[in-house]
Amino acid sequence: MATPGFLPTHVVPAHGMPSWEAPDPARPTVPLDALLPVQLLERRGDWGRVLCANGWSAWVDGRHLVAVPQDPPTPDAALARTADPRPHLVRAEQHLARYRAALEDLAAGALDGESFRDRTHGLRIGVVVEGEHVWLYDAEHGRWVYADGLRLSTFATDEAPRAAAEDPGHAATQVVTPDGP
Template sequence: MATPGFRPTHVVPSRGMPAWEVPDPARPTIPLDALLPVQLLERRGDWGRVLCANGWSAWVDARHLVAVPQDPPVPDAAPARTADPRPHLARAEQTLSRYRSAVEDLAAGGLDGESFRNRTRGLRIGVVVEGEHVWLYDADHGRWVYADGLRLSTFTTDEAPRADTGDPGLAATRVVTPDGP
């Protein structure tokens, strides 16, 4: 039975995810099922407190949550701009160009297998383009970012959540939606 007024803001990634009673990796609880709709209520650094449709809440690594598309912008409202995806696109193009050059040299006989491995070691990119949407792997920060042309946001990350350090810069952040906190 769904909690009255429950409106999901995110879903759990397709592989499911661990959950905790408190933002402490040493105190795990029951993991969340894949693609479970949740509402993000609060952030503390990498941690996020989510509410499930049945009223149960838990702490998760919020960087792994998949955002549910938001309502379209209000007509005549200027779209909000956040981080710019162009630097990520430029790095992806440069990395792909370096890889392509190594492949061409290998195919032409100018490189042996070991030289090819050495030349391509450390190259890492990921790009998925689907119409106006793009997912880019940011190898510098070990995360996938999502952009719709105007906004860039973290989609998921390779890192485990950090413990709450009490740092005021990582203080709890309430997530507010049109329906309230």
């Protein structure tokens, strides 16, 4: 039975996710089911407190939550951009060109396997385009970002969640509403 007024803001990733009683890795609780709708209530560093439809709440790695698409902007509203995906696309193109050039040299016999590995060492790219949606790997920050043409947001990250005290770039507590932080 859903809590009255429950409006999901996110869903759990397709593989499910662990959850904790508090933003503390030492206090695990029941894992959340894949694609479970949740409402993000609060953020502390990388942690997010979510509310499930049945009223149960838990802490999760908020960076892995998948945002539920919001209604499109009304025609008279200005389009707002939180970030621009174009620099990520440029970096992906540059790295792909470097990889392709090294591969061409390897195929032509101008490089041996070790030289090929040296030239391609550190190259990491990832791009998935599906219509107007794009997922880009941001190697500089070790994260996948998602763009729908209007906004860019973190989809997943390589790092484990950190407490707010470990990450001075985040506010200690950030309350999130359906209208934003």
